[in-house]
Amino acid sequence: MDQPLLQVKELSLSFPRQTGRQRILDRVSLEVRAHEVVGLVGESGSGKTLTSLAIIRLLPRSAQIDGGTVWFDGQDLLSLSEGRVRGMRGAQIAMIFQSPRASLNPLMRAGDQVARALKQHRGLGRKEAYRQAIELLQHVGISDAEARARAYPHQLSGGMAQRVLVAMMLACRPRLLIADEPTTGLDVTIQAQIFELIKEVQTETGATLLLITHDLGVVSEMCQRVAIMYAGQIMEVASVQALFSEPRHPYTEMLLGSVMRVDRPVDLEGTQPLTPSQTTYQTAGCRFATRCPYVMPACWITPPSATQVGPDHSVNCYRYSEPAA
Amino acid sequence: MSEPLLQVEGLHKHFREGPNTIHAVNGVSFELYPGESVGLVGESGCGKTTTARCILGLERPTRGRILFRGEDLGALTPAQLRARRRHFQMVFQDPHESLNPRFTVRRMLREPLMLHGLFRAEEQLTQTVDRVNLERSLLHRFQHQLSGGQKQRVGVARAIMTSPQLVVLDEPTSSLDMSLRIHVLALLRRLQHESNMTYLFISHDLSTVRHLCDRVLVMYLGQVVEMGRTEEVFDAPRHVYTQALLSAIPIPDPNVHRNRILLEGETPSLRELKPGCGLQDRCPFVAEECRLPVPDYDLGGGHLVACRLAKEAVTDERN
Amino acid sequence: MTTALQQPAVAPLSGFWPFVRARPSFVLGAAIVLLYLIMATLGPLLTPFEPTQTDPQATYEAPSREWLFGTDKFGRDVLTRVIYATRLDLAISASVALSAFLLGSLIGGLSGYYGGWVDDVIMRVVDVMFSFPAFILAMAITGVLGDTVRNVIIAIAVAYVPYFVRLTRSEMLRVRTLQYSDAAVSIGNPPWRVMLVHLLPNALAPSLVQMALVFGWAILDTAGLAFLGLGITPPTAEWGVLVSEGAQRIITGEWWVWLFPGAAIVLAAFAFSLIGDGLRDLIAFEER
Numbered sequence: 001m002d003q004p005l006l007q008v009k010e011l012s013l014s015f016p017r018q019t020g021r022q023r024i025l026d027r028v029s030l031e032v033r034a035h036e037v038v039g040l041v042g043e044s045g046s047g048k049t050l051t052s053l054a055i056i057r058l059l060p061r062s063a064q065i066d067g068g069t070v071w072f073d074g075q076d077l078l079s080l081s082e083g084r085v086r087g088m089r090g091a092q093i094a095m096i097f098q099s100p101r102a103s104l105n106p107l108m109r110a111g112d113q114v115a116r117a118l119k120q121h122r123g124l125g126r127k128e129a130y131r132q133a134i135e136l137l138q139h140v141g142i143s144d145a146e147a148r149a150r151a152y153p154h155q156l157s158g159g160m161a162q163r164v165l166v167a168m169m170l171a172c173r174p175r176l177l178i179a180d181e182p183t184t185g186l187d188v189t190i191q192a193q194i195f196e197l198i199k200e201v202q203t204e205t206g207a208t209l210l211l212i213t214h215d216l217g218v219v220s221e222m223c224q225r226v227a228i229m230y231a232g233q234i235m236e237v238a239s240v241q242a243l244f245s246e247p248r249h250p251y252t253e254m255l256l257g258s259v260m261r262v263d264r265p266v267d268l269e270g271t272q273p274l275t276p277s278q279t280t281y282q283t284a285g286c287r288f289a290t291r292c293p294y295v296m297p298a299c300w301i302t303p304p305s306a307t308q309v310g311p312d313h314s315v316n317c318y319r320y321s322e323p324a325a
Numbered sequence: 326m327s328e329p330l331l332q333v334e335g336l337h338k339h340f341r342e343g344p345n346t347i348h349a350v351n352g353v354s355f356e357l358y359p360g361e362s363v364g365l366v367g368e369s370g371c372g373k374t375t376t377a378r379c380i381l382g383l384e385r386p387t388r389g390r391i392l393f394r395g396e397d398l399g400a401l402t403p404a405q406l407r408a409r410r411r412h413f414q415m416v417f418q419d420p421h422e423s424l425n426p427r428f429t430v431r432r433m434l435r436e437p438l439m440l441h442g443l444f445r446a447e448e449q450l451t452q453t454v455d456r457v458n459l460e461r462s463l464l465h466r467f468q469h470q471l472s473g474g475q476k477q478r479v480g481v482a483r484a485i486m487t488s489p490q491l492v493v494l495d496e497p498t499s500s501l502d503m504s505l506r507i508h509v510l511a512l513l514r515r516l517q518h519e520s521n522m523t524y525l526f527i528s529h530d531l532s533t534v535r536h537l538c539d540r541v542l543v544m545y546l547g548q549v550v551e552m553g554r555t556e557e558v559f560d561a562p563r564h565v566y567t568q569a570l571l572s573a574i575p576i577p578d579p580n581v582h583r584n585r586i587l588l589e590g591e592t593p594s595l596r597e598l599k600p601g602c603g604l605q606d607r608c609p610f611v612a613e614e615c616r617l618p619v620p621d622y623d624l625g626g627g628h629l630v631a632c633r634l635a636k637e638a639v640t641d642e643r644n
Numbered sequence: 645m646t647t648a649l650q651q652p653a654v655a656p657l658s659g660f661w662p663f664v665r666a667r668p669s670f671v672l673g674a675a676i677v678l679l680y681l682i683m684a685t686l687g688p689l690l691t692p693f694e695p696t697q698t699d700p701q702a703t704y705e706a707p708s709r710e711w712l713f714g715t716d717k718f719g720r721d722v723l724t725r726v727i728y729a730t731r732l733d734l735a736i737s738a739s740v741a742l743s744a745f746l747l748g749s750l751i752g753g754l755s756g757y758y759g760g761w762v763d764d765v766i767m768r769v770v771d772v773m774f775s776f777p778a779f780i781l782a783m784a785i786t787g788v789l790g791d792t793v794r795n796v797i798i799a800i801a802v803a804y805v806p807y808f809v810r811l812t813r814s815e816m817l818r819v820r821t822l823q824y825s826d827a828a829v830s831i832g833n834p835p836w837r838v839m840l841v842h843l844l845p846n847a848l849a850p851s852l853v854q855m856a857l858v859f860g861w862a863i864l865d866t867a868g869l870a871f872l873g874l875g876i877t878p879p880t881a882e883w884g885v886l887v888s889e890g891a892q893r894i895i896t897g898e899w900w901v902w903l904f905p906g907a908a909i910v911l912a913a914f915a916f917s918l919i920g921d922g923l924r925d926l927i928a929f930e931e932r
Binding site: 043044143157159160187188189190191192193195196214215216217218219220221240241244254255256258259260261262263265266268269273274275 | 368369472474502503504505506507508510511514529531532533535536559569570571572573574575576577578579580581583585587588590591592
């Protein structure tokens with residue numbers, strides 16, 4: 001209970017480029033405690049998906065780990081053999097990707113896929129596995145589950161397909177579930193349903209959830225703690241309450257200022273572009289320096305390490321810490 | 326009250342898909358007035374994009390009329406319709422797909438002017454490029470050399486080249502990052518005020534609609550279920566679907582607690598439409614009368630709702 | 645915006661040697677074709693003989709310093725004949741490839757864009773033509789039209805037009821649904837301009853690859869026809885004619901009469917095939 005379930009420590013990752021290696025993830029550190037829901041937030045290019053792929057060891061072949069460790073349940077996942085990691089996937093750590101229909105086998109019926117997960121992870125026989133698969137599909141809110149179980153993924157709507165994935169999740173009962181933008185492309189009303197479902201499943205199984213998203217509204221509703229990433233670096237980690245009421249990092253402040261709410265209009269003027277440019281990844285120091293209104297000379301030299309500014313709140317910013325001499 | 330710029334009257338559009346008929350749009354009527362910004366919102370399959378395509382003449386309506394400046398577009402010859410196109414333009418949804426990969430930016434921007442005999446000088450191009458905050462050097466680039474935000478702005482520039490009176494924007498910010506969206510919206514608003522254009526803004530993202538539109542039309546299963554001024558519809562929605570839609574949107578504020586109206590099930594198929602309200606199989610408040618065609622209840626101030634629950638509000642307002 | 649995952653691992657074309665290393669087969673094919681072109685243009689200047697110049701005293705001479713590829717049954721220098729044949733064959737193939745490409749792509753583009761009964765009719769005609777191997781079709785047409793260079797070009801080109809029709813049509817069907825097609829309409833383009841200016845250029849990529857392949861196939865077809873006595877006939881120097889003349893000597897041992905023109909055919913077809921494959925990779929990369 002004291003040890004976090006997942007601990008990413010100083011993870012750095014690079015890719016080969018025409019001009020040499022480019023470090024994409026730079027000393028990413030992140031903690032997820034058992035049974036909690038943590039959000040990993042960033043815009044495109046922030047490295048949030050790469051971080052999750054690194055945890056589950058599904059990185060593209062050209063990716064190279066430059067340093068750092070990923071501790072899960074007392075083991076460094078990065079040092080395990082491929083065979084050991086494969087054994088953990090599904091059973092211990094599972095991941096839901098962005099496009100549900102792309103994650104399902106297009107040649108297998110939905111019910112069979114859930115049944116197969118049950119056979120693999122709970123050692124059930126064929127008939128029993130299929131029976132329980134139908135039950136799981138009903139459990140995740142698929143009406144007419146028997147008919148749906150016979151359908152192929154392309155015959156299912158996006159929302160249905162995502163529910164099937166959640167059913168497979170329930171079959172595997174992983175300890176850590178990573179969900180990467182699970183509702184991209186789904187309608188808003190379906191999105192609400194899926195998030196309700198995920199919340200239920202999480203409470204029911206006690207699974208730990210790492211939720212990757214760019215939507216701060218989703219974070220506000222689903223997560224207890226949240227980590228903000230920008231261009232491959234962690235900027236701030238805080239409880240949801242603290243992040244929204246007392247954001248410390250300049251990027252977080254500006255991000256919150258540019259988010260549009262449906263219940264309250266926001267001033268459209270007076271905001272700056274925040275997206276990283278091509279040269280951002282080559283900066284030696286803090287990668288937000290080019291856009292930061294509070295930038296100091298120290299920001300360009302080395303990236304700031306995490307500084308505690310509250311009980312569960314750390315910031316990577318020289319406004320709150322002394323630059324190393 | 327001035328003359329309406331655009332009138333959509335009883336628009337129906339059905340597509341044939343083999344033996345099936347897809348009823349994409351089923352009786353949509355509304356008007357757009359010069360200078361206003363109107364949002365057309367709904368989820369996938371509600372018919373908003375098809376409605377827009379009919380307005381722009383990219384599809385022929387199955388039934389109904391589209392009147393632009395009083396002229397029935399369906400009654401024009403192809404050549405006449407083409408000539409009118411300089412007055413209504415579209416910013417397409419996907420900035421990657423809507424720009425021809427073989428054209429330079431300059432060629433894309435020059436073409437609308439050439440087609441309508443409006444090209445006089447290079448300044449016309451550079452001025453528009455400046456207006457949308459693009460660097461002039463990008464004029465010589467190809468689509469694959471631009472970023473997503475730049476491509477989006479090229480799309481906007483192309484649409485305003487002929488100084489149209491109506492611009493239809495199809496999800497212009499959906500493919501952009503959060504921090505970019507607000508910029509594009511600010512840009513769009515500024516352009517509108519500079520040229521007094523009318524916007525028809527199609528989106529499933531209600532947060533952006535809130536920030537740009539004076540009025541909003543909510544669509545479901547090919548019909549308009551509610552329409553009115555944006556603040557009214559968003560702050561006090563009357564149709565159950567609008568309420569469900571708004572309540573489903575997560576708000577980035579942990580202090581706000583949501584009372585979610587969850588609709589059951591999924592959107593029914595457009596292949597077979599039942600008579601009555603499109604929401605009848607999913608609505609938590611459904612009643613017998615919902616199975617019969619639902620009239621529009623007028624709550625005053627342009628707020629129309631096609632839901633029996635609005636009946637009480639009408640009588641309230643009348644008293 | 646592309647994420648780190650989507651960016652290519654190696655940049656496309658930067659510098660000569662990286663290019664060669666990345667696409668060795670394409671470069672090889674292009675180099676061979678270049679050699680042929682040089683041979684075709686400069687060759688006649690370098691050889692002291694004429695292709696039809698006979699020397700009754702020097703029939704069937706083996707390759708030597710005087711006749712690098714030896715002589716044939718009339719004492720004509722084989723190398724010279726091969727060089728002149730290169731000119732003819734390349735010219736015929738280029739004409740075939742280009743005309744089949746232009747005509748086929750235009751028909752295919754129109755068919756795909758406008759659809760309807762015109763499309764149906766065209767596709768049925770194409771289907772019928774496809775039921776014959778191109779060579780047989782070319783044979784039939786040459787037989788009807790007569791044995792001239794012009795007719796050979798027509799015959800083979802017609803045989804290959806259907807390939808381009810199908811390829812361009814299917815690309816046209818695809819690009820017609822893209823948003824820039826709608827955009828072209830919405831800014832006021834008439835349909836013919838949408839099809840010709842906006843869509844067709846984007847529908848040609850597979851046809852360009854096919855053109856390179858057809859170039860190679862046309863060489864084989866021309867030679868094949870000549871070998872059978874159709875199309876180009878002796879004493880014109882054409883690779884197929886040379887092989888045909890040399891075929892009579894396979895058993896008797898005068899290998900140089902058929903080997904060199906035969907090798908020329910094979911090498912040329914091979915080179916164009918490599919170019920075609922390389923083009924396919926190049927274009928696929930660009931479109932990403």
